[in-house]
Amino acid sequence: MSQGYHGAFGGAFIPEILRETFRQLTEAYRTARRDPTFWDDYLRLMENYSGRPTPLTLAENISQEFGGRRVYIKREDLNHTGAHKANNVMGQGLLVKRMGKHRVIAETGAGQHGMATATMAARMGLECVIYMGAEDVERQRPNVFWMEQLGARVVPVTSGSKTLKDAINEALRDWVGSMDDTHYVLGTACGAHPFPEMVAWFQSIIGEEARRQILAQEGRLPTHIYACVGGGSNALGIFQAFLEDTGVELVGVEAGGHGLATGKHAARLAGDGVIGVAHGYKTYFLQDADGQMRDTHSVAAGLDYVGVSPILSHLRDAGRVRFAAATDHEVVAALKRLMRAEGIIPALESSHAVAQALKELPRLPPDAVVIINLSGRGDKDIFTVADAIDDPGWRHFIRAKATQYANRDTTGAT
Amino acid sequence: MTSLERHLRDTLTRRRQNGAAPILLMSHLVLGYPSLEENRRVIAAMVAQGVDLIELQIPFSEPIADGPVIAMANQASLDRGFRVEEGLAFLGEMVQRHAVPFLLMTYYNILHARGWEPFIRQTAALGGSGLIVPDLPLDEAGSAISLCREVGVDWIQLMTPTTPEQRLAEIGAAAAGLCYCVARKGVTGRQTAFDSAIYAFLARCRAATSVPLALGFGVKTGDDVRNLVGKADIAVVGTAAIEIHRTGGAEAVGDFFKTLKTI
Ligand SMILES: Cc1ncc(COP(=O)(O)O)c(C=O)c1O
Numbered sequence: 001m002s003q004g005y006h007g008a009f010g011g012a013f014i015p016e017i018l019r020e021t022f023r024q025l026t027e028a029y030r031t032a033r034r035d036p037t038f039w040d041d042y043l044r045l046m047e048n049y050s051g052r053p054t055p056l057t058l059a060e061n062i063s064q065e066f067g068g069r070r071v072y073i074k075r076e077d078l079n080h081t082g083a084h085k086a087n088n089v090m091g092q093g094l095l096v097k098r099m100g101k102h103r104v105i106a107e108t109g110a111g112q113h114g115m116a117t118a119t120m121a122a123r124m125g126l127e128c129v130i131y132m133g134a135e136d137v138e139r140q141r142p143n144v145f146w147m148e149q150l151g152a153r154v155v156p157v158t159s160g161s162k163t164l165k166d167a168i169n170e171a172l173r174d175w176v177g178s179m180d181d182t183h184y185v186l187g188t189a190c191g192a193h194p195f196p197e198m199v200a201w202f203q204s205i206i207g208e209e210a211r212r213q214i215l216a217q218e219g220r221l222p223t224h225i226y227a228c229v230g231g232g233s234n235a236l237g238i239f240q241a242f243l244e245d246t247g248v249e250l251v252g253v254e255a256g257g258h259g260l261a262t263g264k265h266a267a268r269l270a271g272d273g274v275i276g277v278a279h280g281y282k283t284y285f286l287q288d289a290d291g292q293m294r295d296t297h298s299v300a301a302g303l304d305y306v307g308v309s310p311i312l313s314h315l316r317d318a319g320r321v322r323f324a325a326a327t328d329h330e331v332v333a334a335l336k337r338l339m340r341a342e343g344i345i346p347a348l349e350s351s352h353a354v355a356q357a358l359k360e361l362p363r364l365p366p367d368a369v370v371i372i373n374l375s376g377r378g379d380k381d382i383f384t385v386a387d388a389i390d391d392p393g394w395r396h397f398i399r400a401k402a403t404q405y406a407n408r409d410t411t412g413a414t
Numbered sequence: 415m416t417s418l419e420r421h422l423r424d425t426l427t428r429r430r431q432n433g434a435a436p437i438l439l440m441s442h443l444v445l446g447y448p449s450l451e452e453n454r455r456v457i458a459a460m461v462a463q464g465v466d467l468i469e470l471q472i473p474f475s476e477p478i479a480d481g482p483v484i485a486m487a488n489q490a491s492l493d494r495g496f497r498v499e500e501g502l503a504f505l506g507e508m509v510q511r512h513a514v515p516f517l518l519m520t521y522y523n524i525l526h527a528r529g530w531e532p533f534i535r536q537t538a539a540l541g542g543s544g545l546i547v548p549d550l551p552l553d554e555a556g557s558a559i560s561l562c563r564e565v566g567v568d569w570i571q572l573m574t575p576t577t578p579e580q581r582l583a584e585i586g587a588a589a590a591g592l593c594y595c596v597a598r599k600g601v602t603g604r605q606t607a608f609d610s611a612i613y614a615f616l617a618r619c620r621a622a623t624s625v626p627l628a629l630g631f632g633v634k635t636g637d638d639v640r641n642l643v644g645k646a647d648i649a650v651v652g653t654a655a656i657e658i659h660r661t662g663g664a665e666a667v668g669d670f671f672k673t674l675k676t677i
Contacts, residue, residue, distance in 0.1 A: 011554065012551070012553075013522060013549045013550060013551070013554060014549065014551065015478065015479040015548050015549060015572070015574075016548070016551060016572045016573070016574045016576075016577060016585075016596070017479075017572075017574040017575075017576055017596055017599060018576075019551065019576070019577070019581070020576045020577070020578065021576070159482070159485055159486065159489060160475065160476075160489055165476065169476055169477070169478050169485070172478045173478065173480075173481065173485075173601045176479070176599060176600055176601050177599050177600030177601065178599075179576075179599065180599075274527075275526075276523045276526055276527060277521075277522045277523045277526055277549070277550075278475075278476045278521075278523050279476060279478065280478070280549070285523075287523070287527065289527065290497060290498045290524065290527055290528075291474070291498075291523040291524045291526060291527025291528070292474065292475040292492060293475040293476055
């Protein structure tokens with residue numbers, strides 16, 4: 001009775017102690033899925049709290065630059081807390097209420113999922129603990145600050161490579177001891193069954209809207225859809241509504257980091273991922289010959305993960321989704337270009353989708369209609385981006401702030 | 415009855431006849447932590463002090479079922495360049511050198527990367543007595559269990575306090591050699607209270623299978639072991655030994671097991 005497979009991928013490779021918890025979660029999810037009032041409640045919450053539906057914005061200047069090919073941007077950056085993560089978290093929050101648990105834990109890479117979870121926990125009156133790789137705590141301080149202000153406890157994880165994968169391990173360890181009253185709000189369409197399927201379901205709201213919106217605005221389906229792929233939840237969110245439309249080419253964009261040849265990247269499906277089992281599920285992982293997970297790299301913390309959704313692995317092998325990788329360098333260039341051309345500030349993660357679309361646009365047919373899923377906004381990346389751009393004004397500001405804090409610390413004032 | 419189970423039963427009987435407490439000691443160590451050379455010393459000390467069964471953990475980069483101490487040991491061993499190949503060679507060497515049974519414990523991806531079939535065949539060829547793979551549940555392990563039976567390696571099942579009756583029975587029916595009973599919710603290394611809940615849990619396990627029962631997670635003292643006499647057949651000591659090794663070296667580990675032995 002092996003459950004939750006997508007082709008050869010997925011499953012539930014979990015310690016025996018968690019089995020009953022997963023059974024209860026699967027049951028709660030299945031019941032919710034059969035209950036139409038659940039999805040209605042979810043839609044209403046997303047409308048009134050998160051600001052959905054998010055617009056599908058025509059990027060007029062970029063469209064013109066590329067000879068009239070129509071480029072649309074699905075604005076997940078306009079969700080409350082600034083990313084598509086809100087969709088998943090609010091859905092799971094409603095499930096937590098149904099299950100009667102009062103504590104939630106989560107892992108986070110970029111901090112967006114942690115922030116969304118902390119927000120949900122505050123609204124729903126739940127205790128909240130967020131595990132975050134110590135290295136990610138360093139590079140995503142603004143999100144750590146907000147999570148704490150929202151009442152969550154942020155635990156820096158110092159084991160392993162100190163990034164997302166280690167935060168996942170730590171969250172699982174917490175859950176093994178706390179499952180009676182705690183729900184693990186997994187942040188992406190990965191992990192043991194039912195998480196990939198359940199998270200993809202909550203994120204399907206992106207594609208359902210985008211499909212209606214493009215039909216209303218263009219009178220036809222898009223020819224190409226680009227989405228960045230960390231765990232794969234925003235990509236699956238938009239892809240699912242178009243899976244049957246074989247005329248729509250679906251492109252997942254992974255983190256090319258310093259370049260695929262350097263080994264410093266997180267391209268599992270476009271790069272050299274190997275099928276394996278970790279974190280509770282079977283998929284392509286970046287690993288060595290012994291089966292040890294490799295260190296990954298991306299300028300975008302949210303894409304810096306060794307595994308990928310089993311659903312995407314299946315769609316890749318089935319030939320339905322094409323995968324590509326954008327390098328850190330291309331990503332920062334794409335981010336600058338989108339800001340200047342359209343006045344939209346994308347997250348570094350989302351900029352991967354933008355970079356790949358910009359790369360391919362000149363080769364697309366002149367009547368191409370392209371949707372780029374903009375998974376999140378870039379405010380959180382201000383430190384990383386200012387570093388990458390090497391902005392002198394920003395450097396000056398940080399130096400002045402540092403001096404101000406240093407003086408305050410030595411004078412003993414608070 | 416597998417040869418491991420017969421060996422355990424015979425040892426228990428002998429101990430009873432000699433007037434000693436009928437409980438066996440099983441220890442755990444992480445290969446390559448702090449080094450294979452230290453592993454050799456610790457194992458020699460353990461065997462000298464009468465440890466009955468030794469579990470060798472092949473480190474994995476994602477040890478989700480292990481607590482902080484063992485997870486750290488996994489990472490430290492990998493950081494020093496540990497390879498699975500040398501871990502298997504080490505198992506072969508220990509089987510040759512010591513008369514106690516050795517079990518391999520690791521996570522499924524280590525088997526998967528090598529191919530689970532070659533991995534199991536190699537374990538058998540090297541003389542390993544059993545395999546513990548906590549993230550490969552019964553439902554996924556069917557073919558691995560069949561092959562294990564064929565080549566004479568015991569696939570060791572875990573029973574936990576959250577496992578429902580029906581499932582305990584299924585696990586118990588598939589069990590070989592011994593059953594590993596997890597004392598409580600939570601990962602390795604934390605304190606366990608030896609109270610009526612544990613005894614009730616062990617009684618449920620006992621009803622579900624005829625193989626010897628090993629109880630692990632949080633067994634740290636002679637009192638803990640004494641409390642298990644008559645309720646479990648084997649007491650498993652893992653994290654405590656690693657912590658003692660870290661502060662006192664191989665000799666201190668030997669002394670520690672000596673105190674556990676003279677309960
Ligand atoms: C803005 C943003 N986009 C994308 C991702 C990648 O995740 P996923 O592939 O699950 O959408 C993250 C993850 O943190 C993120 O914060």
